[in-house]
Amino acid sequence: MVVALDLQDFLLRARVLKLYRHALRISRRAPPDSKDEVRQIIRQEVGNNRTCKDKQRIRFLISDGQERLKRLDETLDMQGR
Structure with missing residues (x-):
């Protein structure tokens, strides 16, 4: 089942x-x-908060x-890394 995201959800x-990609780059x-x-x-x-739907909490x-x-x-x- 595909759920359509509204613009705000998409941007979040x-x-x-x-942020996740940036974190993985820094971890190198x-x-x-x-x-x-x-x-x-x-x-x-990231996994612990994967199911969070509260936009304020996500922000x-x-x-x-x-x-x-x-x-x-x-x-x-x-x-010096």
Whole structure:
């Protein structure tokens, strides 16, 4: 069964996918011994919220994810990765 998305749902989905792809790209820079763990955490976070339908909660999760990703990126930069 295919469910049609309204424009707002479509845009939120696009933002989630963009964040997910960006997170996986940043995870490539993680140290080799923790790279798999970082990817697993990213997948788990997305999977845990896969069924969320509350648009306000989704926006919060995107914002929180962006902040967490920014901190991870900064940490990897400090480690010279």
